[in-house]
Amino acid sequence: MAAIGSAVGLGNIWRFPYVAYKNGGGAFLIPYFVALFTVGIPLLIAEYSVGSMFRKSAPMAMRSIHRKVEWVGWWGVFSAFLIAIYYSVLMAWCLCYLFHSFGLVWQPDASSFFFNDFLKAGTSLSLGGGINMQIVFALLAIWTSIYLILYKGVKSIGKVVAITVPLPTILLLILTVRGLTLPGASMGLEFYLAPDFSKLSMPSVWLAAYAQIFFSLSLAQGIMIVYASFLKKGSDINNNAFITALADGGTAFLAGFAVFAVLGYLAYQTGMPMEEVAGGGIGLAFITYPTAIAKMPILASFFGVIFFMALLTFGIDSAFSMVEAITNGMKDKFGVSREKITLIICIMGFLLGLLLVPGSGIHWIEIMDHFVSNFALVFIGLLECLVFGYVLGGERIRKYANDVSDIRVGRWFSIMLKLFAPIVLISIAAASLVELMVNGYGNYPSWSILLAGMIVAASFITAIVFARLKCREEQ
Ligand code: TRP
Numbered sequence: 001m002a003a004i005g006s007a008v009g010l011g012n013i014w015r016f017p018y019v020a021y022k023n024g025g026g027a028f029l030i031p032y033f034v035a036l037f038t039v040g041i042p043l044l045i046a047e048y049s050v051g052s053m054f055r056k057s058a059p060m061a062m063r064s065i066h067r068k069v070e071w072v073g074w075w076g077v078f079s080a081f082l083i084a085i086y087y088s089v090l091m092a093w094c095l096c097y098l099f100h101s102f103g104l105v106w107q108p109d110a111s112s113f114f115f116n117d118f119l120k121a122g123t124s125l126s127l128g129g130g131i132n133m134q135i136v137f138a139l140l141a142i143w144t145s146i147y148l149i150l151y152k153g154v155k156s157i158g159k160v161v162a163i164t165v166p167l168p169t170i171l172l173l174i175l176t177v178r179g180l181t182l183p184g185a186s187m188g189l190e191f192y193l194a195p196d197f198s199k200l201s202m203p204s205v206w207l208a209a210y211a212q213i214f215f216s217l218s219l220a221q222g223i224m225i226v227y228a229s230f231l232k233k234g235s236d237i238n239n240n241a242f243i244t245a246l247a248d249g250g251t252a253f254l255a256g257f258a259v260f261a262v263l264g265y266l267a268y269q270t271g272m273p274m275e276e277v278a279g280g281g282i283g284l285a286f287i288t289y290p291t292a293i294a295k296m297p298i299l300a301s302f303f304g305v306i307f308f309m310a311l312l313t314f315g316i317d318s319a320f321s322m323v324e325a326i327t328n329g330m331k332d333k334f335g336v337s338r339e340k341i342t343l344i345i346c347i348m349g350f351l352l353g354l355l356l357v358p359g360s361g362i363h364w365i366e367i368m369d370h371f372v373s374n375f376a377l378v379f380i381g382l383l384e385c386l387v388f389g390y391v392l393g394g395e396r397i398r399k400y401a402n403d404v405s406d407i408r409v410g411r412w413f414s415i416m417l418k419l420f421a422p423i424v425l426i427s428i429a430a431a432s433l434v435e436l437m438v439n440g441y442g443n444y445p446s447w448s449i450l451l452a453g454m455i456v457a458a459s460f461i462t463a464i465v466f467a468r469l470k471c472r473e474e475q
Helices: 002-007 010-022 026-054 058-065 067-103 110-118 133-150 154-164 166-180 185-193 197-201 203-216 223-229 238-270 274-278 281-285 288-294 300-334 338-354 361-404 412-439 446-468
Strands: none
Touching: 002 154, 002 223, 002 238, 002 300, 010 026, 010 067, 010 185, 010 203, 010 238, 010 281, 010 300, 026 058, 026 185, 026 197, 026 203, 026 223, 026 238, 026 361, 026 412, 058 067, 058 223, 058 300, 058 361, 058 446, 067 133, 067 288, 067 300, 067 338, 067 361, 067 446, 110 288, 133 154, 133 300, 133 338, 154 166, 154 300, 166 185, 166 238, 166 300, 185 238, 185 274, 197 203, 203 361, 203 412, 223 300, 238 274, 238 288, 281 288, 281 361, 288 300, 300 338, 361 412, 361 446
16 A cells, blocks of 8 residues: 555656657657556566565665665665655645635736746746745655654554545546546546557657556655565565556556546637647646636535545655655664654755746756656666666566466566566667757756756766765774
8 A cells, every 4th residue: 555655646647648748749658657567567576575575765676686786776766865855846836726716816827827827937946936834834844744654653654544545546547537527627638548659759758657557656765665675574465566567557547537527528618629728737737727726616625635635645655755765774774763864854854845936946846857757767677677677686686476376477578577677778768868968858958957867967976976885883
């Protein structure tokens, strides 16, 4: 349940629909499901196995596999931390919007409200724009909740996820039914599902699919490894991997219906073409969706509250799973106390998140999200496949997992891990890098892309440094 909680999050409701839309609509489902089966599920099985085999957090499990690869584990958890920094800011926006839903205050122009009144965004990328204190307090509330949930230990995670996984799923179902019964919904669905096959020849579309899988399944970040390390010996692995992966893919697919049905309604109401309505990117959840909600015939505020409540409850377990990955890494390696390190991580997350609160933050969130998922996660995923496949041994993992599982995986598992996944990940990463060099990224200036690259590089260097520090037992 906790693993599903980590996997299902804003990635499914906010990220999946807009990434799918940007990369070919219905046709995106093909690379998405290919990525789920060729890398998502095999790597999930491998991460669960490694966690349960070594019963350690990712960096120390990596160290047990081979001393020289400990840094891969650290790089994963630091990347998760980078994600958490902006992820918690997005959650803070959701929290503010939850309250704004009561008065539907974004009317009449949700876009101008979002950029001018809410974010106080300037036009420049530099740390400009005003600061909305509301967001600062919301961010503080988010990190405080994470801390309060975690400081007592794993036991309370179990209690929290028993609510924060089923509840938002029910809310999402309500939103889907509401969406589908609005006039114009079919137009939105057609737009969501109508395939643009020409996009499938672009490497960046495939990269986006694999990146979405890593992001959404919380893979390559030490999260699933640390959760599996808490499992009882002999717990089923393959079954859990399939359940987690399918619950995650299913929720994303369902969220697509909830979101696009409502966008269809908006197009129908305003007479705008779907292309214009759906072109929201990051703003989808904060501009387009609220606009549509405000136009609902009855209970508009209620559906606004439900939408943002679903986002928040879906998101919180993803956010705290990341903290678990780091704190356990530090605890295993340096023997520091869990309470202390949890507090430090939450404070750091909050302070670094403040950098993204000023108006220009939204651009940085988009850039960070793109680069951390599309490059860092894909690269770490590649390294994990190589370490698990060759150093630990694909067949050894398969045997370990099959021994405790109802569903047995065949040889395809090792082939995916050792050959298919590495080849695919290397080629799409290389091809997309070329695409990036040639076309740039969106309308962003190259210095901002360079800066994003430097942040990723800094996480890599810190990982190497951490791996070289002495362990508790060696001191
Ligand atoms: N899996 C989460 C989702 O789909 C996203 C996520 C991945 C995440 N890694 C994270 C969130 C680290 C916070 C911290 O929403």
